[in-house]
Amino acid sequence: MDKEMRRAICGMCTNKCVVNVIIEDDKITGQEYVHRGSEKRSARKWTSIVGSCPRARGVAEYIDHPQRLNYPMKRAGERGDNKWQRVTWEEALDDIASRLARIRDQYGAEAVAFNCIGENGCSDEYRARFQNIFGSPTYAGQAQICYGVAAALSFVHVGGAVHFHFPNRLTRCIMLLGRNPASSTRYEWLQILDLLEQGTKLIVVDPRGTEAAMRADIWLQPRPGTDAALLLGMANVIISEDLYDKAFVDKWCYGFDKLAERVKEYPPEKVAEITWVPAEKIREAARLYATSKPATVAHGMGLEMVPNVTSVLQMRYFLPTITGNIDAPGGDWILGPNPNIILQAQIEVHDMLSREQKAKMIGEKEFKLWSWDLFHRVEENFKKVEKRPLAAWWWIGGAYTPDVYRAMITGKPYPVKALITEGANPLLTLPNARMVYEGMKKVDFHVAMDIFMTPSCLMADYVLPAASYLEKPLIYGGDFFHIVSAGEAVISPMYERKPEYYLWRELGLRLGQEKYWPWKTLEDACDYRLAPLGFTLKSFVEERGGIDAPHVGYLKYEKTGFGTPTGKVELYSTIMEDLGYDPLPKYVEPPQSFVSSTELAKDFPMIVISHRNRNLYQSQGRQIGTVRRKSPAPIAQLNPQKAAEIGVEDGDWVWVETPLGKARFKCQYFSGIDPRVVSTEFAWWFPEKPAEEPSLHGAWESNINAILNEGPDFRDSMTGAWVLRAVQCRVYKDEG
């Protein structure tokens, strides 16, 4: 039997593991993990990352799955009818380009919206390049609830990207905030387990008793949505008990006295009432964290999808700052761009989008911490310490996404007449999915490119077949952290599948962008980006294993200062003050809660949150048998005591209902959750159910996001982050 290994970057979740894909007798049969770092550990342990990853185990099934999209198709019935006519790429591209040109001429470039999330290893920097040259500021992404706001606040307060999943052997204490790496990031969890063996302490803040929480020295279980109060309370203890790092604070912090005054408003007893966490436990956690140096904080989506997110994330950075852990070895590392390659920042050419167009962006003036204006401010400061440009495409420079769909319906603040959806499934992943659906019905022209026919693709006029990560190369990293990994296409694209790069370049060539697309293929573009390192993509993979990880060092601010207006970590933000916002964090009660909406809470007496299923990634993978056999149905975790109270048994189907509607889940007894809280899986749809309307592959049955609001009360007032967790609901048995 012929057996061969080819290096690739796995694109089936955000971890982007470097893998060796195994090819036996010309068939892909599996993949093995390749470790990027330098720690010594048994190969078996690392291999288990991929070996135990159900998505990776499904690779052989995935590559030629009968439901993969293989040819370009044009709509032949009404949107949602699932009637298609096969067309050539040339026909599709010519028509798409001319429709986009017409819309641009009639309504302005901003009338074309892009909902592209960067999933599936799709090298989204080339989408940004096309869009910026085309002249549209209407990028409808999802970074507001997925690290974008965290990155924005990191730049505002610390002047660089503080990273979270790089604990090392010096780390004496790890605090996980709304993050369960045992489920989401296996390589990080394996590192943490090694550290626990050597005596490192673990604090976990999570409303659910996760695998990480069960291993923690201290587990704090807050009421969902009250994290800002909890972290302010911890800061209160650290400052009032003189546990902070005075030398670092005196020399490197701006506004410490003002923060110290603010946190006096959050004594542990008051915080305990707000959060349900006992005051003594708050004190214990604060003391352990502050006295176990170096310590590191790692946060996850649990912290980014809740109300009051700006203050929550400010405190996430302030705790390591006041304890002197910022950029310290074993602490919270500030990572900058890779010095050796052409960055995504250079590919995206955001300067080609004029300031006039940027100013039009939906949400630009409403959410000033999520605006092009903010980007230009932080970029100016960033350049004082880094000699490299700053990329905008994934974390900022995006519209308030739900309002882009609203603009398709209302024409305000400007008409949005075309939508390009790529590597995204907004009908499942955005709140108020009915409004997203209405927008998709109303928009004049919709193009979708994906691997499988998703509910969102069903609402398109053209559906284009995307190459999977096995059929295209990828350069991952380099802009917000220095480590770069690259992989080649393991096989040539099958059928008529293409990398997303092909779409953007071909549209660019048809729309007057010829001189900006000198690289005929994505491989050529990768060669260009790696040229300063002295490699082509092929030679980089062959000679360097596709990895560049230069040493960037610690305590870099001692030479350069911090990349903020004052050159210090700004605990009192001069940027936020200038923008007219409160420059300090504060606790705000969630828009719906037992406290803020007592009448509503009588009818909706529980709090709904959501969690990730380890077998599934976002809305993907429901077609893959290897994955689906492990997770056949959407789960809602209920405390057995609560379940008994409402007459629900383990395995029963239940309805979770909010004022916006209801969704159906299978009850799973889980004693690690408060009886007042229910946690559901999210982004569920059923590829096996009818494609045509009204089913849309069961997009409305168990879609928790379809019953969450995104109206004015449910948006963070400074960043526009929408609330996907911590809203009121009721739960009852589905008797049908």
Ligand code: SF4
């Ligand atoms: S799907 Fe599994 S192997 Fe692939 S990147 Fe994610 S964790 Fe790694």
